[in-house]
Amino acid sequence: MKRVPPIGAPLDDRAINLVATVLDRFWLRPVSRSGYDGRRAVRAADEPMTLVLADRRTVARDNDVVALTFRAPDGGDLPAWQPGGHLDLHLPSGRRRQYSLCGDPQDRSRYRIAVRRIPAGGGGSLEMHALSVGDTVTVRGPRNGFPFVPYPRALYIAGGIGITPILPMVLAAQRLGTDWHFVYCGRNADTIPFLDEIASWDPSRVTIRLDEEHGVPGADDLLGRTPARGAVYVCGPPPMIETVRRNFDRSGAAALHFERFGAPPVRDGKPFEIELASSGQVLGVAADETLLDALVRQRPDTAYSCRQGFCGTCRVRVLHGTPEHRDSRLTDTERETSMLACVSRSVTSRLVLDL
Template sequence: MPFLEDLYEATHENVQLAVRDGLEGRIAVLREPEGRGGSAFVHERLRVGETVRVRGPRNHFPLRPAGRYLFVAGGIGITPVLPMLRAVDAAGADWSLLHGGRTRGSMAFVDELTGRYGERVAVRPQDETGLLDLASYLGAPARDTAVYCCGPGPLLDAVERYCAANGWPEPRTERFQPKARASSPEAPFELVLARSGLTLSVPEQASVLETVRAAGVEVLFSCAEGTCGTCETDVLEGVPDHRDSLLTAEERAAGASMLICVSRCRGERLVLDL
């Protein structure tokens, strides 16, 4: 149970926590008044000296080797980008960051970033410069250059559209909210849990995760909306109907795993490693 070493206001809307238990970590939490209560708990209930239980970490936004990196962060989306910047900078890689937000005062870690990295970081608050100019920043695709982006859904959608329209490889993104998707048929299908020896029926009105848990099989899950990856499960047979906001196009095409909180089956039978 890590010890909360420090708790303070990082900006008008963000709380920063330093966690220590042999190792140190830092978590930035945006206060979301319309959320499910997690950020309100951090902002209103946690105090210096309290202990909290943590799980993980689970990294579904990995930094992969590349000759050059272009980072785009919107608002609190800067949080997972921070350790990436430290890693690529320490390795001597060529990189830059485009960091946007509603206002300069609402953007976390601005002083730290500009003070440490200087002109590699372009800070662009919307009330000062408008929406991020992705065309000027990304430009034409360059050899061995990777694009990483985290932030609000509209920003990630814009980055993905720009890359797809201009010949870039698929960018690596991390979302806090699921993509808006057209509704798909909710046909029932047979679900086989290979390790548990169970054959279940997934009805129209229930998810795979709900069906599995109702049968008494414990599965780790968190967001239940296809963004965090906690419930990712290996597929042994069948074709998943991917409805998540996490897996890449290549991972979906391979069909080796699925997020069972939202994804279903394209056929009549699915076998999972559960």
């Protein structure tokens, strides 16, 4: 899931200082008195926690999306989090998966996530759907690479399960009294989750677009409600995000934040080979696929999570060859000996991996 900073015209130091002063006096101070809890977790995000599944319920009419609510075994408060945050879940099989928190950040007693069942996926969603109330899981986080900024005016866009990080953002926007609008897209009313919760929101601020009724949304459908000089937050499938990105400059907004659900497309890829040092087996990596895809095809138990180049789960050691690093996680020193298989490629025709 790629995290991108706001896009806008660069500001010089005087402009930055002026903006900071105005925000502090007229926005941040009132926000601090509004009941919005902006505290961040003081616990290290890498420190593991054991949580117990306290509730599970389907939240889409097709029964393919389940909301899972976790609590501390002793019933105590959980570390604070902010809208856009996610958890790293370590599943009994050894898989690691990341899921956005989609509950209320003000409720420290529980964490809620939602998972869509993907039968042809990597198995993580099926394992999550198999969890029963009372089961325990190991969790790291919360982490946040898709942070909520309390803009006075904002447009929130979600596609399908992409609503999970957007949901708490809209709740925060409501709590703060900001000017907001929410555009929610999906295949049909049976497949999009949390319709019952959205029904309680101000209907004049919500637009629901269903492909089977309205067609696939275009740029005007997605960005038509963009507030002038406001912000746009979007999470959903790659085609939706690409539509927003390509047309953002003419929307009139000042900042764009997005998070992908699913791997980004391979751009400017060239074919290469990887050799597995333990067996000498050579695998081809096509121009339009990732190294991780090639590994999973041969070794279905290969560990991975975000598929975006930031979590580090798919890190592999490189014995020979020169990687083309496309991640946002590894340091320069780490890149001398390692690479992330989900996004990085090869400068040389073959890489020898310590696998």
